Amino acid sequence: xxxxxxxxxxxxxxxxxxxxxxxxxxxxxxxxxxxxxxxxxxxxxxxxxxxxxxxxxxxxxxxxxxxxxxxxxxxxxxxxxxxxxxxxxxxxxxxxxxxxxxxxxxxxxxxxxxxxxxxxxxxxxxxxxxxxxxxxxxxxxxxxxxxxxxxxxxxxxxxxxxxxxxxxxxxxxxxxxxxxxxxxxxxxxxxxxxxxxxxxxxxxxxxxxxxxxxxxxxxxxxxxxxxxxxxxxxxxxxxxxxxxxxxxxxxxxxxxxxxxxxxxxxxxxxxxxxxxxxxxxxxxxxxxxxxxxxxxxxxxxxxxxxxxxxxxxxxxxxxxxxxxxxxxxxxxxxxxxxxxxxxxxxxxxxxxxxxxxxxxxxxxxxxxxxxxxxxxxxxxx
Amino acid sequence: xxxxxxxxxxxxxxxxxxxxxxxxxxxxxxxxxxxxxxxxxxxxxxxxxxxxxxxxxxxxxxxxxxxxxxxxxxxxxxxxxxxxxxxxxxxxxxxxxxxxxxxxxxxxxxxxxxxxxxxxxxxxxxxxxxxxxxxxxxxxxxxxxxxxxxxxxxxxxxxxxxxxxxxxxxxxxxxxxxxxxxxxxxxxxxxxxxxxxxxxxxxxxxxxxxxxxxxxxxxxxxxxxxxxxxxxxxxxxxxxxxxxxxxxxxxxxxxxxxxxxxxxxxxxxxxxxxxxxxxxxxxxxxxx
Numbered sequence: 001x002x003x004x005x006x007x008x009x010x011x012x013x014x015x016x017x018x019x020x021x022x023x024x025x026x027x028x029x030x031x032x033x034x035x036x037x038x039x040x041x042x043x044x045x046x047x048x049x050x051x052x053x054x055x056x057x058x059x060x061x062x063x064x065x066x067x068x069x070x071x072x073x074x075x076x077x078x079x080x081x082x083x084x085x086x087x088x089x090x091x092x093x094x095x096x097x098x099x100x101x102x103x104x105x106x107x108x109x110x111x112x113x114x115x116x117x118x119x120x121x122x123x124x125x126x127x128x129x130x131x132x133x134x135x136x137x138x139x140x141x142x143x144x145x146x147x148x149x150x151x152x153x154x155x156x157x158x159x160x161x162x163x164x165x166x167x168x169x170x171x172x173x174x175x176x177x178x179x180x181x182x183x184x185x186x187x188x189x190x191x192x193x194x195x196x197x198x199x200x201x202x203x204x205x206x207x208x209x210x211x212x213x214x215x216x217x218x219x220x221x222x223x224x225x226x227x228x229x230x231x232x233x234x235x236x237x238x239x240x241x242x243x244x245x246x247x248x249x250x251x252x253x254x255x256x257x258x259x260x261x262x263x264x265x266x267x268x269x270x271x272x273x274x275x276x277x278x279x280x281x282x283x284x285x286x287x288x289x290x291x292x293x294x295x296x297x298x299x300x301x302x303x304x305x306x307x308x309x310x311x312x313x314x315x316x317x318x319x320x321x322x323x324x325x326x327x328x329x330x331x332x333x334x335x336x337x338x339x340x341x342x343x344x345x346x347x348x349x350x351x352x353x354x355x356x357x358x359x360x361x362x363x364x365x366x367x368x369x370x371x372x373x374x375x376x377x378x379x380x381x
Numbered sequence: 382x383x384x385x386x387x388x389x390x391x392x393x394x395x396x397x398x399x400x401x402x403x404x405x406x407x408x409x410x411x412x413x414x415x416x417x418x419x420x421x422x423x424x425x426x427x428x429x430x431x432x433x434x435x436x437x438x439x440x441x442x443x444x445x446x447x448x449x450x451x452x453x454x455x456x457x458x459x460x461x462x463x464x465x466x467x468x469x470x471x472x473x474x475x476x477x478x479x480x481x482x483x484x485x486x487x488x489x490x491x492x493x494x495x496x497x498x499x500x501x502x503x504x505x506x507x508x509x510x511x512x513x514x515x516x517x518x519x520x521x522x523x524x525x526x527x528x529x530x531x532x533x534x535x536x537x538x539x540x541x542x543x544x545x546x547x548x549x550x551x552x553x554x555x556x557x558x559x560x561x562x563x564x565x566x567x568x569x570x571x572x573x574x575x576x577x578x579x580x581x582x583x584x585x586x587x588x589x590x591x592x593x594x595x596x597x598x599x600x601x602x603x604x605x606x607x608x609x610x611x612x613x614x615x616x617x618x619x620x621x622x623x624x625x626x627x628x629x630x631x632x633x634x635x636x637x638x639x640x641x642x643x644x645x646x647x648x649x650x651x652x653x654x655x656x657x658x659x660x661x662x663x664x665x666x667x668x669x
Contacts, residue, residue: 243504
């Protein structure tokens with residue numbers, strides 16, 4: 001390469017670098033007309049089945065807000081980060097959103113696992129986090145910067161413990177617990193409730209990615225419990241578990257976590273095994289007009305009803321609730337955190353939302369039963 | 382009702398799946414002396430090929446689809462050796478470089494599968510009728526019986542092949558010392574290509590059968606690879622019979638551990654076994 005050529009290349013390189021930097025600076029300074037909101041959900045891995053509809057639902061809500069003129073005249077722009085339902089990835093995602101993108105609010109995480117380690121990072125940066133799906137009781141009162149519009153699992157476990165002991169008369173319940181923050185928290189809350197009445201709980205916990213659950217089920221079956229409580233989080237694991245229950249020829253009365261009762265595909269596929277299974281879930285009122293409007297808008301945009309509707313209604317509400325907050329107190333993490341504890345009877349697609357001083361959504365789960373591959377309200381006999 | 386028969390059956394099923402991964406891994410390791418991490422993703426390649434074929438062509442026979450799946454996995458394994466590993470060997474790259482390259486290949490192929498087929502969990506079992514048999518007080522499905530028989534059959538065929546054929550002798554020569562084998566007139570590159578072809582075919586078969594038994598997802602390779610590698614090291618790294626013994630030991634240790642200790646320790650038991658062997662018997666049960 002001749003000297004002149006070298007100079008030309010170096011100059012070209014310098015121009016490109018300066019241009020990129022200038023573009024970046026210009027873009028940031030020009031962003032005063034845009035409200036950038038962060039979002040964390042599992043976009044890859046086994047839990048990505050939730051992340052995609054979550055993203056779709058957020059996009060739907062944002063599109064509606066922007067079409068209506070944005071928030072105080074500013075357009076909303078989302079920055080999505082992949083939390084993979086995992087602590088490390090959730091923390092990395094929060095680091096990036098807080099320190100690189102400089103957002104003031106984050107919608108997410110969706111799983112408890114990716115949310116718990118992300119909260120301190122957001123709080124340190126004075127960024128408010130609103131989770132539409134993380135339901136671990138470990139998040140109750142975790143930080144003034146955290147709140148959620150999906151109820152804590154402690155509610156559903158208490159509801160189920162009561163029905164199992166007092167109405168069904170079960171005294172020994174076996175638990176198949178997927179070792180995630182969700183699974184462990186739900187199992188612990190159930191054990192506390194059921195053992196509080198005087199019942200006995202036998203737990204088999206298994207690592208999250210386990211596909212071969214045969215020996216776990218074999219050992220539980222041998223102890224002849226009155227019922228089996230299935231606490232799975234990953235759809236793949238639920239699928240394997242029911243499949244292997246059938247192979248083993250074991251048909252115990254079932255208790256199920258709200259992730260299974262919120263998964264129409266699993267309920268359809270294993271309808272006969274799940275017939276009569278009891279759960280407790282957060283169930284939006286299907287005849288509510290705001291809920292209907294959400295389902296219809298989703299259907300119009302994506303050509304199908306949203307999966308995991310109880311969750312997606314909360315995702316949809318999270319975006320709109322946050323927008324309402326920004327409209328009221330401005331786009332500032334600390335102001336939004338203070339405002340979050342004042343939310344009371346805010347009308348959303350998932351019902352009226354009231355946030356308690358511990359950041360949890362007040363009100364909770366109702367008992368349900370699977371009947372004819374449908375989730376219907378449980379009626380005490 | 383005793384739970385022993387069921388636990389033994391569960392152990393044998395698990396051992397069968399581990400063996401299908403470990404045999405190919407040891408075959409490749411024996412000849413190349415490097416940890417081919419991309420081996421795990423061949424299982425996913427096999428499983429997804431069958432998934433693609435059976436969902437695209439509804440009329441396709443399952444056995445034909447499985448055969449094509451095995452061939453595709455084998456060809457990709459062979460292609461990896463041809464394109465990536467051979468070039469690195471020519472440059473006398475260290476085994477560490479080859480390991481990193483194989484990890485790269487693993488990641489690329491896994492990501493490609495996720496992009497084409499999404500990360501969603503899929504089952505192949507909807508295309509095959511599943512019959513549950515009762516054998517000596519244990520429930521066991523048709524697929525699970527096929528898994529165990531396949532592991533035994535693959536092992537037996539490979540063993541006979543390596544012991545009795547001229548090509549088998551060449552494979553063993555390359556495994557002993559590639560340099561000397563080349564000087565003695567063995568076309569070592571060709572032999573290595575075939576080793577990758579056969580090893581990946583076995584992994585592909587494993588992935589397909591596991592797909593019928595439990596299901597497939599793009600990330601299935603790493604889990605299978607880890608268990609396969611543990612079985613391979615415990616049994617005797619580089620040894621085909623070692624792979625079978627290691628798989629059996631691992632399968633039984635895991636499943637009886639769930640019974641006698643607690644399920645939470647399943648993975649800890651597997652890796653504890655690995656550490657014990659690495660410390661006290663690093664060459665494994667069968668020293669090759």
